[in-house]
Amino acid sequence: MTIAEEKNPPVKLPNEPAITPQIVAEHGLAPDEYERLLKIMGRTPTMVELGIFSAMWSEHCSYKSSKVWLKKLPTKAPWVIQGPGENAGVIDIGDGQAAIFKMESHNHPSYIEPYQGAATGVGGIMRDVFTMGARPVANLNALRFGDPEHPKTRHLVSGVVAGIGGYGNCMGIPTVGGETNFHPAYNGNILVNAMTVGVAPSDRIFYAAAAGIGNPLVYVGSKTGRDGIHGATMSSTEFNEDSESKRPTVQVGDPFVEKLLLEACLELMATDAIVAIQDMGAAGLTSSSFEMAAKGGLGVVVELDKVPMRETGMTPYELMLSESQERMLIVLKPGREELARKIFEKWELDFAVIGHLTDTERMVLSWHGDIVGNIPIPPLVTEAPMYERPWTLTPLPTELDAAKVPAPKDWKASLLALMGSPNLASKAWIWKQYDHLILGNTAIRPQDGDAALVRVANGKAAGHKGLAMTSDCTPRYVQAHPETGGRQAVAEAWRNITAVGARPLAVTDNMNFGNPQKPEIMGQFAGAIMGMAEACTVLDFPVVSGNVSLYNETEGRPILPTPTIGAVGVIDDIATAVGARLTQAGLALVLIGDTKGWLGQSIYLRELCGREEGAPPPVDLAVERRNGDFVRGEIVGRRVAACHDLSDGGLLVALTEMCLSGGTGATIKLPKGAAPPHAWLYGEDQGRYLVATTDGEALIEAARKAGVPAVHLGYSGGVNLAVEGLLDVALEEIRAVHEAWLPDYMNAAV
Amino acid sequence: MKSAVLVFPGSNREGDVAQAIELVTGRKPAMVWHGDGDFDKVDLIVVPGGFSYGDYLRCGAMAALSPVMAEVKKRAAQGVPVLGICNGFQIVTEAGLLPGTLMRNAHLKFVCSDVHLKVETSQSLFTNRYQAGQVIKVPVAHAEGNYFADAETLKRLEDRGQIAFRYCSANGAVDVAGNPNGSINNIAGVFNETKTVLGLMPHPENAVEPLFGGTDGKGLFEGMVEALS
Numbered sequence: 011m012t013i014a015e016e017k018n019p020p021v022k023l024p025n026e027p028a029i030t031p032q033i034v035a036e037h038g039l040a041p042d043e044y045e046r047l048l049k050i051m052g053r054t055p056t057m058v059e060l061g062i063f064s065a066m067w068s069e070h071c072s073y074k075s076s077k078v079w080l081k082k083l084p085t086k087a088p089w090v091i092q093g094p095g096e097n098a099g100v101i102d103i104g105d106g107q108a109a110i111f112k113m114e115s116h117n118h119p120s121y122i123e124p125y126q127g128a129a130t131g132v133g134g135i136m137r138d139v140f141t142m143g144a145r146p147v148a149n150l151n152a153l154r155f156g157d158p159e160h161p162k163t164r165h166l167v168s169g170v171v172a173g174i175g176g177y178g179n180c181m182g183i184p185t186v187g188g189e190t191n192f193h194p195a196y197n198g199n200i201l202v203n204a205m206t207v208g209v210a211p212s213d214r215i216f217y218a219a220a221a222g223i224g225n226p227l228v229y230v231g232s233k234t235g236r237d238g239i240h241g242a243t244m245s246s247t248e249f250n251e252d253s254e255s256k257r258p259t260v261q262v263g264d265p266f267v268e269k270l271l272l273e274a275c276l277e278l279m280a281t282d283a284i285v286a287i288q289d290m291g292a293a294g295l296t297s298s299s300f301e302m303a304a305k306g307g308l309g310v311v312v313e314l315d316k317v318p319m320r321e322t323g324m325t326p327y328e329l330m331l332s333e334s335q336e337r338m339l340i341v342l343k344p345g346r347e348e349l350a351r352k353i354f355e356k357w358e359l360d361f362a363v364i365g366h367l368t369d370t371e372r373m374v375l376s377w378h379g380d381i382v383g384n385i386p387i388p389p390l391v392t393e394a395p396m397y398e399r400p401w402t403l404t405p406l407p408t409e410l411d412a413a414k415v416p417a418p419k420d421w422k423a424s425l426l427a428l429m430g431s432p433n434l435a436s437k438a439w440i441w442k443q444y445d446h447l448i449l450g451n452t453a454i455r456p457q458d459g460d461a462a463l464v465r466v467a468n469g470k471a472a473g474h475k476g477l478a479m480t481s482d483c484t485p486r487y488v489q490a491h492p493e494t495g496g497r498q499a500v501a502e503a504w505r506n507i508t509a510v511g512a513r514p515l516a517v518t519d520n521m522n523f524g525n526p527q528k529p530e531i532m533g534q535f536a537g538a539i540m541g542m543a544e545a546c547t548v549l550d551f552p553v554v555s556g557n558v559s560l561y562n563e564t565e566g567r568p569i570l571p572t573p574t575i576g577a578v579g580v581i582d583d584i585a586t587a588v589g590a591r592l593t594q595a596g597l598a599l600v601l602i603g604d605t606k607g608w609l610g611q612s613i614y615l616r617e618l619c620g621r622e623e624g625a626p627p628p629v630d631l632a633v634e635r636r637n638g639d640f641v642r643g644e645i646v647g648r649r650v651a652a653c654h655d656l657s658d659g660g661l662l663v664a665l666t667e668m669c670l671s672g673g674t675g676a677t678i679k680l681p682k683g684a685a686p687p688h689a690w691l692y693g694e695d696q697g698r699y700l701v702a703t704t705d706g707e708a709l710i711e712a713a714r715k716a717g718v719p720a721v722h723l724g725y726s727g728g729v730n731l732a733v734e735g736l737l738d739v740a741l742e743e744i745r746a747v748h749e750a751w752l753p754d755y756m757n758a759a760v
Numbered sequence: 761m762k763s764a765v766l767v768f769p770g771s772n773r774e775g776d777v778a779q780a781i782e783l784v785t786g787r788k789p790a791m792v793w794h795g796d797g798d799f800d801k802v803d804l805i806v807v808p809g810g811f812s813y814g815d816y817l818r819c820g821a822m823a824a825l826s827p828v829m830a831e832v833k834k835r836a837a838q839g840v841p842v843l844g845i846c847n848g849f850q851i852v853t854e855a856g857l858l859p860g861t862l863m864r865n866a867h868l869k870f871v872c873s874d875v876h877l878k879v880e881t882s883q884s885l886f887t888n889r890y891q892a893g894q895v896i897k898v899p900v901a902h903a904e905g906n907y908f909a910d911a912e913t914l915k916r917l918e919d920r921g922q923i924a925f926r927y928c929s930a931n932g933a934v935d936v937a938g939n940p941n942g943s944i945n946n947i948a949g950v951f952n953e954t955k956t957v958l959g960l961m962p963h964p965e966n967a968v969e970p971l972f973g974g975t976d977g978k979g980l981f982e983g984m985v986e987a988l989s
Contacts, residue, residue: 445901447966
């Protein structure tokens with residue numbers, strides 16, 4: 011095809027409907043957005059062109075409501091190789107190696123079809139990581155479900171967990187960590203946030219920017235079918251009672267094919283054949299071809315009739331908008347087609363040259379020789395809608411006076427109730443369905459520490475380098491005060507990496523919110539970003555990748571604002587890392603950090619008093635950093651036997667978790683002059699760690715020198731958990747309720 | 761000991777077992793692609809874990825008919841030792857090298873967890889480093905590990921000492937609590953009649969290093985080295 015031909019207006023296909031205001035509205039384009047489209051095109055678009063604009067300008071692909079805010083996040087540090095804007099973020103982890111990671115939501119599809127929605131969420135995020143040249147080393151996921159009593163919750167939990175396991179297990183990538191919460195605000199919109207961490211040589215990273223006029227555009231992977239058409243648009247609107255009818259917009263995953271695709275891509279990446287590579291995720295062929303050309307400042311011709319198709323009678327419109335899974339788009343160096351074809355044929359995958367790059371900065375779509383779409387690329391990017399939506403910040407609620415919160419009448423009953431409550435109960439039922447041990451590198455397993463820890467072979471004989479990873483957010487804090495909540499989510503992720511002895515390096519964020527057209531929701535988003543930006547700056551913890559999921563509302567009811575933070579850190583020698591398990595008697599238990607007894611927005615207040623009120627615990631970032639740096643130093647210096655950060659449920663819950671996971675009891679005593687015992691034991695003050703050590707005195711002395719508050723509470727030992735004068739309960743009794751809740755709930759007859 | 765590890769397109773624990781073999785022997789095994797009908801002479805053939813060809817049909821059913829398995833069957837008949845782990849156990853069973861079958865777990869879910877195994881005999885090239893009755897801790901990770909054989913076959917297996925490992929509780933009791941998948945008689949691994957073929961669902965290859973799951977699985981590899989070198 012010559013360039014002259016490329017400038018021809020497209021032909022109209024037989025049976026193509028006329029573009030009416032109704033069709034425009036069905037494509038999710040607002041009237042002013044359609045005006046903008048007409049101005050760019052200078053004529054009425056064809057259906058496939060309208061579909062492309064609709065996908066590219068959807069909230070999901072364009073970030074039109076969030077972009078102005080996302081720019082406020084710090085994204086740079088000396089160890090950042092690639093920040094936001096590529097398929098995933100890339101950081102330097104030493105030894106010529108890079109960690110490549112990102113977290114992404116698949117909320118809307120998972121609610122409509124939980125198994126496939128969650129499975130393809132995992133598949134999609136893994137492709138984002140291996141498309142950059144990394145072999146995935148671990149997966150994590152953050153799940154939020156509705157009220158356990160809601161009629162759909164059990165079905166959603168069952169499907170989502172099976173879907174995540176089904177995909178990750180077959181791929182052979184361990185699923186090593188995550189979090190699961192329940193809250194009625196998620197009744198109509200669950201959250202499925204999946205994260206993948208991969209490792210690549212730092213000089214062998216692959217990017218999406220196309221280059222080289224005339225270079226072949228190659229399609230590999232599965233054939234294209236009719237699944238997932240309009241997925242990106244569907245994810246950019248609220249749910250209503252018709253949402254069930256959107257099931258056909260959910261994609262269907264094939265993890266076996268993705269495994270083949272992973273191996274084939276890595277094999278091709280080991281050659282010098284690739285110029286650029288991009289996975290086909292949301293908006294499939296549209297966004298992948300568009301982004302590659304746009305990033306390279308080039309044009310592209312796509313011969314749609316050459317796309318491998320799963321069924322007959324597919325139209326250009328369907329081919330461009332299908333979200334069929336397990337597909338990649340590659341720009342090859344000229345003459346490397348046969349080399350690449352052989353690799354993909356060995357792995358029994360489709361391989362087709364479907365077009366080439368041009369210098370026209372236009373996307374030209376051809377169909378059996380006719381041009382059916384012809385769009386100028388730069389204006390679609392530069393003229394894309396971007397909104398500074400009105401926003402109202404949530405005011406800081408009044409501080410709750412701990413003295414006005416009733417103490418438990420029965421201490422043992424209070425602890426049992428908390429440890430057996432949906433949010434604190436053991437999630438073993440979930441993570442045992444995930445292969446968390448495959449590859450033989452898992453050093454800290456789920457529930458054994460604050461962060462998962464995975465070995466990264468670095469070719470050195472001595473010591474095992476490890477990557478620590480975690481996912482965190484406390485949505486009730488964010489709801490109460492988004493700035494504090496945003497700050498806390500980042501601080502807790504940093505703390506969790508620190509608590510195993512690793513150096514926190516960088517963050518991926520998954521921003522899950524309601525309808526941004528409501529000022530109070532936009533205000534939640536703005537506030538969370540402000541808090542996160544501040545925390546990331548003070549903690550030297552840049553954001554390198556992320557994803558935004560808006561319109562998580564049903565019938566006008568929004569979710570709790572949930573900016574999930576995925577974080578990665580590094581440790582030079584896994585032998586120096588610690589978990590949270592108390593495995594031996596006679597260890598001194600030392601509390602690091604200041605305790606005022608903050609009960610506002612605590613789990614105690616919510617679960618035992620039925621109240622969600624007050625200001626969330628404040629986060630002093632300077633203190634956070636000081637305390638964390640001290641604890642990490644003690645761990646790496648091998649003066650710590652176990653460590654656990656204090657979060658939901660405060661000190662007593664943290665201690666109980668350490669006892670349960672390690673199978674050793676403990677006895678502690680409240681310090682003199684402490685806050686009311688229930689505030690002291692269940693308060694959720696930030697920046698704290700519970701540390702077990704063989705030499706308590708030395709630790710306290712070291713803390714004193716570092717200006718870090720530390721108090722010796724007691725010792726490990728025995729088979730009971732005791733707080734002098736308040737509580738003495740057998741661990742096995744706690745374990746029974748802690749481990750029973752989720753399996754009992756899932757097995758209960760509906 | 762020269763060994764070969766088969767690689768199907770959906771194998772995913774081939775690296776784990778290769779790493780374990782290298783750790784113990786100091787020597788990398790040959791990785792043999794599923795389409796290859798022939799490969800070098802070796803002392804041990806390993807069929808690793810994973811999802812062979814996706815296993816959307818009965819696990820291992822297609823892999824059992826692959827070119828490489830035809831060769832494995834031939835060599836097994838000549839007495840070359842074969843170790844099938846997890847999906848490999850399913851494949852060698854489907855291929856008829858071992859009796860019985862692996863059904864969907866009784867609870868119908870994938871299970872990944874450490875389990876305890878009771879070593880039934882030390883009288884084999886695979887288990888000579890263990891004591892009969894010894895309890896070891898290794899992980900499982902599967903959805904179809906529920907071993908079943910008909911009464912007659914089961915009796916034959918039991919009578920001839922062809923049970924290699926049984927799931928048990930930490931104290932060694934062979935009970936329901938220690939059984940992760942509903943396997944009949946808590947069977948976790950079985951031998952062929954000559955004890956030259958072993959199939960097991962658990963993953964000893966993921967228990968060979970102190971920092972990564974313990975070392976209880978190492979004995980299996982050390983035992984094979986001793987017997988086959």
